[in-house]
Amino acid sequence: MKTVKCWGADCPNTAAVITVDRMLVIAEARERMVPYATALRASIFVKNTLTWYAYFLVGQVQRAKHVCEYFEIAETEMTYAVVRFKRVGRPEQMFKYTLQEAERAGFYSENDRKSAWGRQPRVMLRWAAMREAARAYFPDVVGGMYTPDEMRDGQITAGEFEQTEAGFEAGP
Numbered sequence: 001m002k003t004v005k006c007w008g009a010d011c012p013n014t015a016a017v018i019t020v021d022r023m024l025v026i027a028e029a030r031e032r033m034v035p036y037a038t039a040l041r042a043s044i045f046v047k048n049t050l051t052w053y054a055y056f057l058v059g060q061v062q063r064a065k066h067v068c069e070y071f072e073i074a075e076t077e078m079t080y081a082v083v084r085f086k087r088v089g090r091p092e093q094m095f096k097y098t099l100q101e102a103e104r105a106g107f108y109s110e111n112d113r114k115s116a117w118g119r120q121p122r123v124m125l126r127w128a129a130m131r132e133a134a135r136a137y138f139p140d141v142v143g144g145m146y147t148p149d150e151m152r153d154g155q156i157t158a159g160e161f162e163q164t165e166a167g168f169e170a171g172p
Helices: 020-031 036-042 054-063 099-104 121-137
Strands: 003-006 016-019 043-046 049-052 068-076 080-087 093-098 161-163 168-170
Touching: 016 020, 020 036, 020 043, 020 049, 036 043, 036 054, 049 054, 054 068, 054 121, 068 121, 080 121, 093 099, 093 121, 099 121
Parallel strands: 043 168
Antiparallel strands: 003 016, 043 049, 068 080, 080 093, 161 168
């Protein structure tokens, strides 16, 4: 892991050594006006690319009160999840994400019981629906932000993560 030195208000110690990946998270947090510790907890590097857990993307949309009146789960079943949201000045909308879509995207396989999708498809559908709705209807808020499963080209099992300075990193 490459390290650099930083000085100033962003570093508690003069000439503190931090990793490049942690610096990238801090820069992104600063741009989005998010506390650094929150960003460090919500980020993960997959294939050397900064990604964000779905709950972070949802939080970014929900706190963007200038464009979002509300953003919430309306319904969750074993085969689909529905998100209800409203952009300021527009009518309420609904977004539905299905298990079939997750299967086509390579996230879900009926025979897989090792990945989060295989163990908890209902929970994963909920987060996928929220992620997709956020990206489709609030690109001005979450543009350029991806989740770990998207960068991994499908399912990520718990054993594929390695601890890094900034969080966890998905293995090869």
